Amino acid sequence: MELCEFTEGKARIKVPKFEKVTAKTPVFYNPKMAFSRDISVTVMNALKIKDSWKVLDGLSGSGIRGIRYSMETGGEVFLNDHNPAAVRLIAENLKLNSLEATVTKSDFNHVYGKYEVVDIDPFGSPVKFLDGAFRLLKNNSYLFLTATDTSALTGAHRDSCRRKYDAIPLKSSFAHELGVRILIGKVVRNAAKYNFALRPILSYTKEHFIRTYFEIKYGKEKTNNALANIGFAFNCKCGYREVTHEFNSKCPNCNEKLSYSHPIWVSKIKDSEFVTECVKKYESSEFLSKKPLELLKTLQREIDAPLFYDIHELTHIYKTKIPKTEELIKRLGDIGFDASATHFSPVSVKTNATIKDVLRCLDE
Numbered sequence: 001m002e003l004c005e006f007t008e009g010k011a012r013i014k015v016p017k018f019e020k021v022t023a024k025t026p027v028f029y030n031p032k033m034a035f036s037r038d039i040s041v042t043v044m045n046a047l048k049i050k051d052s053w054k055v056l057d058g059l060s061g062s063g064i065r066g067i068r069y070s071m072e073t074g075g076e077v078f079l080n081d082h083n084p085a086a087v088r089l090i091a092e093n094l095k096l097n098s099l100e101a102t103v104t105k106s107d108f109n110h111v112y113g114k115y116e117v118v119d120i121d122p123f124g125s126p127v128k129f130l131d132g133a134f135r136l137l138k139n140n141s142y143l144f145l146t147a148t149d150t151s152a153l154t155g156a157h158r159d160s161c162r163r164k165y166d167a168i169p170l171k172s173s174f175a176h177e178l179g180v181r182i183l184i185g186k187v188v189r190n191a192a193k194y195n196f197a198l199r200p201i202l203s204y205t206k207e208h209f210i211r212t213y214f215e216i217k218y219g220k221e222k223t224n225n226a227l228a229n230i231g232f233a234f235n236c237k238c239g240y241r242e243v244t245h246e247f248n249s250k251c252p253n254c255n256e257k258l259s260y261s262h263p264i265w266v267s268k269i270k271d272s273e274f275v276t277e278c279v280k281k282y283e284s285s286e287f288l289s290k291k292p293l294e295l296l297k298t299l300q301r302e303i304d305a306p307l308f309y310d311i312h313e314l315t316h317i318y319k320t321k322i323p324k325t326e327e328l329i330k331r332l333g334d335i336g337f338d339a340s341a342t343h344f345s346p347v348s349v350k351t352n353a354t355i356k357d358v359l360r361c362l363d364e
């Protein structure tokens with residue numbers, strides 16, 4: 001197998017030579033996902049991970065994620081992949097970086113032990129690894145996960161979403177946010193049977209993937225409270241959108257029949273103080289690339305009002321002129337609402353204003 005070498009963060013990594021990134025390569029490595037790994041390293045550091053913590057890179061591929069965790073954060077790192085070629089390469093890559101770590105060649109669902117952090121970074125959906133992950137986690141631990149099956153989560157493949165996430169998606173201008181909420185909803189519901197209460201501390205979507213970081217607490221009461229954040233998202237042709245705990249059939253704005261998505265996470269998808277800590281950690285590091293910091297800063301400014309208004313969609317419905325995103329945010333602020341840009345879309349605003357108040361801020 002002919003290898004080529006990359007440098008990422010503090011790590012060096014050898015991977016099979018490739019023309020194009022594909023899941024069929026003998027050992028998977030996608031240099032573009034350095035973006036996700038830069039943020040993950042920062043999340044670890046913002047969690048103030050202790051040296052005694054055990055961190056599992058459960059679907060490790062070349063080992064890059066675990067190796068970076070080992071070199072750029074605290075904790076004892078464990079790496080696993082079921083592919084024998086990946087496991088051989090992980091061992092080589094550990095040596096290349098003068099590291100020692102436990103490497104296993106196991107199906108993720110057969111890995112054993114208890115960990116403070118479990119990272120699941122699969123091809124496609126993480127759902128088939130959830131039960132396995134909760135066996136490995138405990139009170140006061142963290143689950144990091146990636147989903148790359150955004151077509152299921154955003155409503156393009158509705159049946160696939162129903163099978164995997166047990167949820168009805170909705171094609172809409174805010175489908176990417178809904179995808180994040182369907183994913184979180186599924187993970188929270190899956191965790192509940194183990195009396196684990198999950199809370200997302202950072203979530204974002206970029207291109208073809210969603211990444212969410214969860215804090216995990218053990219306890220029946222806490223789990224009931226987490227489940228209370230599962231509900232519905234509604235959308236109407238008039239631009240009305242809302243998340244609620246209960247079903248609604250008619251639009252309160254225009255009386256038309258509503259479309260809906262269910263079950264979804266209706267609460268916060270991040271912890272604002274934690275995101276601020278991530279920005280600080282990111283800014284103090286010299287090894288990380290610039291782009292992920294821009295995303296973290298956008299997330300820091302983004303208000304946590306569920307669902308967002310796509311300006312082009314509204315101006316199309318109401319045949320008005322298109323205001324600049326910043327202008328609409330300012331106008332909403334001037335009439336007393338919270339409003340911000342959103343990383344989900346550059347031509348959209350998040351706000352606690354209702355559709356009626358947003359329409360007041362559009363031009364004639």
Ligand SMILES: C[S@@+](CC[C@H](N)C(=O)[O-])C[C@H]1O[C@@H](n2cnc3c(N)ncnc32)[C@H](O)[C@@H]1O
Pocket residue numbers: 027028029030033037058059060061062063064065080081082083086106107108109121122123
């Ligand atoms: C997207 S790649 C991981 C990429 C890696 N985390 C990174 O940051 O570069 C997914 C990996 O999961 C492994 N995998 C898939 N199913 C698995 C299973 N059931 N148990 C263990 N490993 C599995 C594949 O061999 C592949 O290396």
Ligand SMILES: [Zn+2]
Pocket residue numbers: 236237238239240251252253254255256
């Ligand atoms: Zn309506």
